[in-house]
Amino acid sequence: MSDATGPDTFDGPTPDNALRQAQKTSGPMLAADGTPLKKSLSRALRRQKMRALMLIAPLLLFVLITFIAPIADMLFRSVENQIVSETLPLTTEELGSWDGEGMPPEAAFEAAYYDIFLAAERKEHTRLGTRLNYELTGASSLFRKSGRGLDDIGEVYQDQFEDLDENWDEALPWLELMGDPEWLAEQQEWVAEGEEGRQPSFELSEGTADILPRTAREFAVFAEYTQDEERDNLLDEEPWSAVHTALYQDLSSGDVSSYSGPRADMLQAAAALVASPDFETVSFLDGFEEVDEDWMEPPIWRTIKLYSPNYTSGYFLNSIDMQLTPDGIEARPENQQIYMLLFQRTLFMSLVITFSCILLGYPVAYILSNLPMRSANLLMILVLLPFWTSLLVRTSAWKVMLQQQGVINDVLVWIGLVADDSRLTMINNQFGTIVAMTHILLPFMILPMYSVMSTIPPSYVRAAKSLGATNWTTFWRVYFPQSIPGIGAGSILVFILSIGYYITPEIVGGTTGTFISNRIAYHISSSLNWGLAAALGAILLAVVLILYWAYDRIVGIDNVKLG
Amino acid sequence: MPDTGTSDAFVAFERVQKSYDGETLVVKDLNLNMPKGEFLTMLGPSGSGKTTCLMMLAGFETATHGEIKLDGVSINNIPPHKRGIGMVFQNYALFPHMTVAENLSFPLEVRKIGKSEREKKVMRALDMVEMGAFGGRRPAQLSGGQQQRIALARALVFEPELVLMDEPLGALDKQLREKMQFEITDLAHRLGITVVYVTHDQTEALTMSDRVAVFDDGRIQQLAPPDELYEAPQNSFVAQFIGENNTLEGVVKEISGGRCTVQLDGGEVIDAVPVNVSKVGERTRVSIRPERVEVNPDLGESAHTLKAKVKEFIYMGDIFRTRLSVAGNEDFVIKTRNRPDQVRLRPGDEVTIGWMPEDCRALDAQ
Numbered sequence: 001m002s003d004a005t006g007p008d009t010f011d012g013p014t015p016d017n018a019l020r021q022a023q024k025t026s027g028p029m030l031a032a033d034g035t036p037l038k039k040s041l042s043r044a045l046r047r048q049k050m051r052a053l054m055l056i057a058p059l060l061l062f063v064l065i066t067f068i069a070p071i072a073d074m075l076f077r078s079v080e081n082q083i084v085s086e087t088l089p090l091t092t093e094e095l096g097s098w099d100g101e102g103m104p105p106e107a108a109f110e111a112a113y114y115d116i117f118l119a120a121e122r123k124e125h126t127r128l129g130t131r132l133n134y135e136l137t138g139a140s141s142l143f144r145k146s147g148r149g150l151d152d153i154g155e156v157y158q159d160q161f162e163d164l165d166e167n168w169d170e171a172l173p174w175l176e177l178m179g180d181p182e183w184l185a186e187q188q189e190w191v192a193e194g195e196e197g198r199q200p201s202f203e204l205s206e207g208t209a210d211i212l213p214r215t216a217r218e219f220a221v222f223a224e225y226t227q228d229e230e231r232d233n234l235l236d237e238e239p240w241s242a243v244h245t246a247l248y249q250d251l252s253s254g255d256v257s258s259y260s261g262p263r264a265d266m267l268q269a270a271a272a273l274v275a276s277p278d279f280e281t282v283s284f285l286d287g288f289e290e291v292d293e294d295w296m297e298p299p300i301w302r303t304i305k306l307y308s309p310n311y312t313s314g315y316f317l318n319s320i321d322m323q324l325t326p327d328g329i330e331a332r333p334e335n336q337q338i339y340m341l342l343f344q345r346t347l348f349m350s351l352v353i354t355f356s357c358i359l360l361g362y363p364v365a366y367i368l369s370n371l372p373m374r375s376a377n378l379l380m381i382l383v384l385l386p387f388w389t390s391l392l393v394r395t396s397a398w399k400v401m402l403q404q405q406g407v408i409n410d411v412l413v414w415i416g417l418v419a420d421d422s423r424l425t426m427i428n429n430q431f432g433t434i435v436a437m438t439h440i441l442l443p444f445m446i447l448p449m450y451s452v453m454s455t456i457p458p459s460y461v462r463a464a465k466s467l468g469a470t471n472w473t474t475f476w477r478v479y480f481p482q483s484i485p486g487i488g489a490g491s492i493l494v495f496i497l498s499i500g501y502y503i504t505p506e507i508v509g510g511t512t513g514t515f516i517s518n519r520i521a522y523h524i525s526s527s528l529n530w531g532l533a534a535a536l537g538a539i540l541l542a543v544v545l546i547l548y549w550a551y552d553r554i555v556g557i558d559n560v561k562l563g
Numbered sequence: 564m565p566d567t568g569t570s571d572a573f574v575a576f577e578r579v580q581k582s583y584d585g586e587t588l589v590v591k592d593l594n595l596n597m598p599k600g601e602f603l604t605m606l607g608p609s610g611s612g613k614t615t616c617l618m619m620l621a622g623f624e625t626a627t628h629g630e631i632k633l634d635g636v637s638i639n640n641i642p643p644h645k646r647g648i649g650m651v652f653q654n655y656a657l658f659p660h661m662t663v664a665e666n667l668s669f670p671l672e673v674r675k676i677g678k679s680e681r682e683k684k685v686m687r688a689l690d691m692v693e694m695g696a697f698g699g700r701r702p703a704q705l706s707g708g709q710q711q712r713i714a715l716a717r718a719l720v721f722e723p724e725l726v727l728m729d730e731p732l733g734a735l736d737k738q739l740r741e742k743m744q745f746e747i748t749d750l751a752h753r754l755g756i757t758v759v760y761v762t763h764d765q766t767e768a769l770t771m772s773d774r775v776a777v778f779d780d781g782r783i784q785q786l787a788p789p790d791e792l793y794e795a796p797q798n799s800f801v802a803q804f805i806g807e808n809n810t811l812e813g814v815v816k817e818i819s820g821g822r823c824t825v826q827l828d829g830g831e832v833i834d835a836v837p838v839n840v841s842k843v844g845e846r847t848r849v850s851i852r853p854e855r856v857e858v859n860p861d862l863g864e865s866a867h868t869l870k871a872k873v874k875e876f877i878y879m880g881d882i883f884r885t886r887l888s889v890a891g892n893e894d895f896v897i898k899t900r901n902r903p904d905q906v907r908l909r910p911g912d913e914v915t916i917g918w919m920p921e922d923c924r925a926l927d928a929q
């Protein structure tokens with residue numbers, strides 16, 4: 001710019017200079033202050049955008065919380081499977097190194113004993129049983145039985161230790177043995193002060209974990225459960241029998257003679273008892289066999305191993321009539337296959353309903369959009385009338401109409417078209433569902449069609465006729481193509497609504513006319529298999545999205561007009 | 564007034580009436596005969612029934628009474644698609660889901676014309692409106708003027724003998740409109756087609772037509788070639804509607820030998836041509852075109868002169884437009900050509916103005 005001459009040239013950020021600069025460098029256009037024009041434009045627009053965002057923020061939040069979040073939660077539930085690894089943490093760890101051939105090692109039985117013992121205390125073993133029962137029939141009763149039966153193992157040891165020394169069934173001696181002395185003092189102070197405020201969290205004494213590893217682990221589990229879940233004073237609770245079992249295991253496999261802390265004599269005596277030949281023991285294997293023979297068979301162990309990961313494809317496989325087995329994915333037995341049939345039926349019937357709606361709705365929408373205002377409004381009220389009546393009432397009305405002793409059959413018999421002893425079955429089957437749902441969803445087809453048709457100027461029809469087209473050609477070549485966006489919009493609405501419809505198929509569908517959504521509802525409210533319900537729902541969602549995508553590719557979503 | 568007899572008229576309206584609601588007549592007693600090859604324009608204010616007439620001719624509205632004949636045959640009961648009349652709509656009505664070529668091919672397809680011939684005709688029609696390169700476009704991808712041409716080509720592609728156009732240039736800007744006016748008339752004369760053209764723009768009507776039918780209130784007020792319409796309006800509606808016009812109101816004092824004397828409301832007496840005044844004492848409206856008025860006239864014996872006061876002087880380049888106060892009329896306009904020797908009046912000037920009695924027409928008082 002130094003070579004520029006003339007009175008109006010001076011260096012600095014002026015609009016003229018910016019322009020000159022831009023022309024010279026032929027780079028990006030610059031604003032007056034020298035920043036690229038693009039940047040300063042986007043800066044200017046940002047404030048505007050922020051304000052717009054603030055305005056829609058409440059709605060955005062609402063949609064996020066009430067729409068996105070539930071869907072995300074549902075999608076998560078369809079693969080989530082933490083119950084097995086959370087309820088049986090030791091077992092799943094043990095089974096991790098098992099190859100799945102034959103029976104698992106005894107260590108797995110030991111781990112399962114401790115896991116199920118705690119689960120039974122927490123009353124969680126039945127939930128796990130229900131979950132595993134989806135995959136292996138009988139798992140539910142097996143776990144229910146085991147929750148009670150496994151107590152027998154521990155009681156053998158508990159009784160013997162108790163016979164040796166009463167203190168083994170008292171809370172305080174155990175706490176002196178296992179607990180950190182400072183913690184114990186705090187705990188006693190807390191009791192003295194009338195159990196006000198938080199109970200001091202139990203802490204293991206130093207070194208116990210080294211000489212009594214299992215006992216320390218089980219006692220810590222017991223203490224945590226008592227303090228955090230039961231909210232009981234640890235000084236009042238004698239330990240459960242799993243702790244005694246752990247004690248036996250530690251004493252039989254380790255050496256405690258070096259121990260000299262509190263209650264050392266009591267522990268030494270117990271060690272001597274365990275070492276004596278007439279100490280009675282039960283192996284975990286025998287204990288499990290005692291509870292149920294099924295524990296001696298591989299399937300339950302394989303199932304636990306198979307479902308020990310935190311996430312599973314099991315629900316989804318189940319939704320498409322497959323199952324996860326140790327040998328891989330395979331189809332379920334014929335008599336258990338149901339969901340593919342239901343999906344197919346749902347899609348097929350939704351298509352039939354959509355087409356029926358198009359066939360019935362198109363002429364109505366056409367007439368509506370071509371009538372003078374006053375008559376069109378009256379007709380529109382008739383179209384909307386069903387909207388203003390309860391869905392349940394309308395569906396029930398169809399029951400009255402279509403049942404064997406219903407209005408239509410009566411009329412047919414009266415005319416003589418149908419014999420009295422062979423009345424038509426028109427309800428509690430697919431026919432009934434299609435009829436009732438077509439009726440209920442018809443307005444969703446008519447309204448978008450109407451709004452599109454009323455924007456087609458009559459001059460197109462006139463032009464076509466003046467060019468020599470007959471009424472039919474005019475309709476087919478000129479009017480109909482322009483009404484397609486309305487058909488598209490109506491079809492998407494009706495199809496998506498019907499694919500997830502629940503109430504009507506439930507009431508008039510019988511067994512052959514129910515939809516996948518009825519099954520989802522069953523799993524949510526009756527069988528409580530939410531994971532499967534979520535997987536079915538997710539598949540339904542995917543199907544809708546895929547169809548939407550296909551529709552977009554074929555017809556183009558820009559061709560859809562809702563008004 | 565040329566009146567071709569019913570027998571050799573190509574298009575004929577005979578005593579046609581039309582009512583939409585059964586209460587008011589939108590078209591009242593329409594009689595019109597058009598020879599083949601004529602370019603006739605229906606001109607009139609909005610709501611005067613022009614479109615209704617066109618629609619009856621095209622077959623989209625039925626006449627409540629009377630007969631419409633095409634080539635001597637009554638077409639009252641022939642459906643629109645069998646009338647073979649080409650039509651151009653105000654909003655063009657090009658089918659948006661078809662390409663330009665498909666739009667043009669449509670009337671040929673419904674006439675079951677073979678593919679190769681169809682393509683030839685479409686190409687010829689497109690070339691005719693100079694749009695040969697646009698066959699593959701959609702109407703939405705064309706400008707207003709281009710759409711207009713395509714609409715025209717589509718109305719002509721099946722070679723109709725009669726083409727109707729309802730304000731086809733209404734949506735275009737002035738420059739384009741003038742270009743299209745010329746092209747349409749040129750095309751119509753070249754192809755020898757008969758055209759009924761509807762407009763509310765009088766310049767358009769005057770420049771394009773062989774004859775203009777001025778509509779008002781459901782009636783044809785005057786049917787005449789443009790020059791006659793401008794120079795010899797039959798009533799004060801036509802005089803007011805076509806071109807600029809000065810009116811002076813008064814009472815007929817005397818009628819004799821193709822001249823009448825009118826006493827203006829201001830007291831002055833002037834001579835005029837009696838057009839639709841019949842008896843002495845009748846109120847009348849005298850009409851004079853602005854360009855026929857002279858300032859400080861030197862017109863000789865027969866001319867009339869009146870005193871006038873200049874209210875406003877507007878310089879318009881080629882002409883000067885001066886507004887005067889004459890005999891009680893504050894809006895008396897005169898136009899003078901911008902010649903070197905032309906005086907430029909100033910507001911407040913007192914002048915004398917005058918005109919030839921034959922330029923001054925005594926019309927109905929309405």
Ligand SMILES: Nc1ncnc2c1ncn2[C@@H]1O[C@H](COP(=O)(O)OP(=O)(O)O)[C@@H](O)[C@H]1O
Pocket residue numbers: 583584589607608609610611612613614615616
């Ligand atoms: N389809 C119709 N129904 C009822 N009245 C109409 C209809 N079309 C036109 N009219 C009335 O007829 C009169 C003439 O209309 P139209 O022929 O469109 O006038 P123009 O084309 O000269 O503006 C108007 O008063 C209009 O309101």
Ligand SMILES: [Mg+2]
Pocket residue numbers: 613614615
């Ligand atoms: Mg009109």
